[in-house]
Amino acid sequence: MTDLGESVLTTLLDRLKAMATTETVVGEPIRVDAMTIIPVCQVSIGLGVGVSADKAGPVGSGGGGGGGMKVTPVAFLVVQGGAVSLLNIGEGGSWTNLIEKVPDLIEKVALAVTKRKAD
Numbered sequence: 001m002t003d004l005g006e007s008v009l010t011t012l013l014d015r016l017k018a019m020a021t022t023e024t025v026v027g028e029p030i031r032v033d034a035m036t037i038i039p040v041c042q043v044s045i046g047l048g049v050g051v052s053a054d055k056a057g058p059v060g061s062g063g064g065g066g067g068g069m070k071v072t073p074v075a076f077l078v079v080q081g082g083a084v085s086l087l088n089i090g091e092g093g094s095w096t097n098l099i100e101k102v103p104d105l106i107e108k109v110a111l112a113v114t115k116r117k118a119d
Contacts, residue, residue, distance in 0.1 A: 005051035012047050016067050024071055030112055038077040040086075044070045067111060071075040 020043050027039035048065030054060035076087045 004053045005049055005063055008063050012049065012067045014066050016045050016047065016069055019069055032112055034080060036079040039073050039077040040077060042072045042074045
């Protein structure tokens with residue numbers, strides 16, 4: 001690989017690594033009444049790099065690359081009354097499990113997020 005290709009690839013990887021932190025995989029806890037909900041996500045990263053070099057010199061040489069990251073919630077850790085349970089919403093799981101376990105969850109989470117933004 002050329003120096004340009006290595007530079008583009010290194011830059012892409014560094015930027016994607018900076019975004020894919022542990023906080024991306026295990027999200028910020030959301031407190032709702034006496035319960036804490038912690039989102040758990042799957043992170044997928046893809047990238048590509050292309051470089052062309054003119055053997056006669058730098059004229060006509062070039063390169064580029066692109067990358068992307070997808071974050072998908074797959075489960076929630078629910079901490080309530082000293083007990084911890086895992087609610088899978090990925091393959092084989094269901095958002096229904098979470099909603100049934102926590103009545104009025106959507107309204108409470110929305111209020112918690114609004115309050116956090118106001119602080």
